Amino acid sequence: MNRLVPELGKRWNVVRAEQMKDYAEVGRKLVWQRQMIFAAALGLAGYYYSIALAVTTGILIALSEIYDFMVFRRVLAWNGRDAVVAKSLLSQLYFGTALSASVIVFYSIAIAQAQGPGAHFMSLFFLFAAALFAAMNNHHVLPILILRLGLYAATFIFIPVYDIWVTSAPVTSELWAQLFTSLFVLYFVIDCSRVYLSFYRGSLDQVDALKVENQKAQQAYKAKSEFISTMSHELRTPLTSIKGSIDLAHAGHLGQIGDQAQQVMGIAKRNCSRLIELIDEILDIQKIEAGRMPFRMKPFDLRELVEQSVDSNGPYAARLGVRLDCSHDDRPVPVVGDAARIEQVLTNIVSNAAKFSPEGSTVRVVVETEGDIARVSVTDQGPGLTDQDRERVFDKFSQVDSSDTRKIGGTGLGMNISKQIMQAHDGRIDYHNNPGKGATFYFEMNLDPSGAASLNAESDEGAEAPQAPASAISNLAV
Structure with missing residues (x-):
């Protein structure tokens, strides 16, 4: 009390x-x-x-x-x-x-x-x-x-x-009628005051209730985020050990294994990699929402990064029967940003384009500049998208094809993470349908007016390049 x-x-x-x-x-x-x-x-x-x-x-x-x-x-x-x-x-x-x-x-x-x-x-x-x-x-x-x-x-x-x-004046005078009329008007005004006061207090009560519910929702969201983050870390540690053991066994470092066991170990290896990538994406989205995702902003050559990323993703696309083609001018494209995170964005776009393109087709990656903007476009020959799909494409845990029979797997986090990474770089990511077949995804960044990317690349030549996190080579679908 x-x-x-x-x-x-x-x-x-x-x-x-x-x-x-x-x-x-x-x-x-x-x-x-x-x-x-x-x-x-x-x-x-x-x-x-x-x-x-x-x-x-x-x-x-x-x-x-x-x-x-x-x-x-x-x-x-x-x-x-x-x-x-x-x-x-x-x-x-x-x-x-x-x-x-x-x-x-x-x-x-x-x-x-x-x-x-x-x-x-x-x-x-x-x-x-x-x-x-x-x-x-x-x-x-x-x-x-x-x-x-x-x-x-x-x-x-x-x-x-x-x-x-x-x-x-006697009671029969009109002056008394004016007095009684004044009393009636007073009652009307007081009743109006009561009504408006009731409306106002009701709105205050509703605002208070909304504030309470908002606080509860924030607390529940925070608890959920902390739980997911903790569980993701706890799951990743044993998964890394399991994957390491499977890699050793699959490579024959622990002794020769039969063909059937080799096939089973290959399946286990691929699924361990997929689980680690899923966990890394969940950790990424938690870091972004909490404002704790680190960005190491440095000048770099966007054209060179795109070339390296296309080369890295080429084998994956080849396994799907898709060829990657990269075209650009020979001039450097200087930008400022976190190269590992930009590569993560490009990898998400390219891997999705390869997945949704039919076997035997080509995914084209183009680097171009216009004014003070650098743009990287990835054009596929898949089924394409509509404007109504935009919200689902860039939403969390959302798939354009969310049916139980969909052929392309994934958490639906990749494009949402990519969107937030581009926002952190004051850039944008979007797509449009092609006139014939397929869709073109692209992202844009501001060019570095100082043009320091080439100098930075030369000064860092021979140094070990920063490694992108595991989620940067995620092969998850939209």
């Missing part, structure tokens, strides 16, 4: 701060709407009754509006955490409310006095309009609404009661 009281107090302070800020924001947004109403009221008063009254009321309104504007600005600039500041700002809002409401009360009573007993349509109408405006726009802070409507209600009753008292 002792812990609950401070928590409830803290929660109340947060709610009060939100309500004060909502009130100030609405008051600031409606400033010109209020000025138009005031201008119309003052114009009518000055033309039909008294210029002095219009000028005096205008000055009072200006002072009130300036004060409210200053307080609204303080409330909106407040961080919402200091209880002492909250109390001070709330007192200033109360004073501003009393000041602006008193100006309207002064105007209504002055017009009523100028009109004389009985004829109070104008004064009561503007008073009603002010009360209805308050019911619609001042419901965020209940004490402020009560204070403003209380002053208006007292004036609503005072004007007809004063007429009855001055004229000693």
Whole structure:
């Protein structure tokens, strides 16, 4: 119980701060709407009754509006955490409310006095309009609404009661009808205030519920991410040992094995490699989402990297009966980025193109520049894609063909990872359908204006090239 009281107090302070800020924001947004109403009221008063009254009321309104504007600005600039500041700002809002409401009360009573007993349509109408405006726009802070409507209600009753008292009108007089009508109007305004207050509090409750659900979802997502990351690491360690043992046995380093055993060991080796690649992709996506994927940005020659990547992926494509063809200018294409990660993107695109292309076809890889942009395009001769497939192509764990009978396997992470890698390089990745058959995937990067890639390549000649992670040679389908 002792812990609950401070928590409830803290929660109340947060709610009060939100309500004060909502009130100030609405008051600031409606400033010109209020000025138009005031201008119309003052114009009518000055033309039909008294210029002095219009000028005096205008000055009072200006002072009130300036004060409210200053307080609204303080409330909106407040961080919402200091209880002492909250109390001070709330007192200033109360004073501003009393000041602006008193100006309207002064105007209504002055017009009523100028009109004389009985004829109070104008004064009561503007008073009603002010009360209805308050019911619609001042419901965020209940004490402020009560204070403003209380002053208006007292004036609503005072004007007809004063007429009855001055004229000693009997109950059968029309002045009594005006009093009863004023009471009915007051009930209508109060009921409108109740409705708007109910709507506002209902929306606050919905926002609070959404915040709670959002926090729960974030906690669940964090727990899921940590679980996947931990399990992926734990699975990768024994899988690496198993694959190493299978590689030794398959290569005959542990003794001669029969043909049937050799075939079985080959199957086990391929599946171990596939599992490690799947785990590496899951780890990659977790690193990206957590903002912990390292990028070693350096100048390099994109043309040279594409050539090396095509050569590396050539044997894989050959096993599928597909030939890779690379074309480019002889000039270097200097860019700045993480060469290993860019190779990972290109490998994902090329391996997918080879998988979806028919046997005996050619996948063409083109490097070109246009302005200050370098583009690498990979054109296949597969079934092609539609614009409606774009979301599934680049979404996580999504396959264009997600049926149980699909021929191409994979997690659906490769292209999503590629997209996020390109975003980290301020680049883009996309595709378009070919006029005849197949699709062309491409990614774009900014050219390095300094042209330092060739110099960097020369200075690093003979040094050991950085190795891309295992997922960089992933052969997973989209």
